[in-house]
Amino acid sequence: MAALEPEIKTLIIETLGLEDMTPDDIGSDDLLFGDGLGLDSVDALELGLALQKRYGITLEPETKNMRQHFATVASLAAFVASHRSA
Numbered sequence: 001m002a003a004l005e006p007e008i009k010t011l012i013i014e015t016l017g018l019e020d021m022t023p024d025d026i027g028s029d030d031l032l033f034g035d036g037l038g039l040d041s042v043d044a045l046e047l048g049l050a051l052q053k054r055y056g057i058t059l060e061p062e063t064k065n066m067r068q069h070f071a072t073v074a075s076l077a078a079f080v081a082s083h084r085s086a
Helices: 004-016 041-055 073-084
Strands: none
Touching: 004 041, 004 073, 041 073
């Protein structure tokens, strides 16, 4: 799962056009939304689509704890890993 974190950080940067950032600028436990990285709901949609395309996972609006899954890079990596092995 730790190997997923750098991939997800790069995906966030590429998908959202954060050209001034590198994966090292994003801590695995930094909040992605609000006071953290400052992402918003539109960013969440774009990131969700990118995750579906890259990892072949399905994101449903009814998915339990979706906000918690998208809270940090670490939680997102755990979510992706659990869906890839399912």
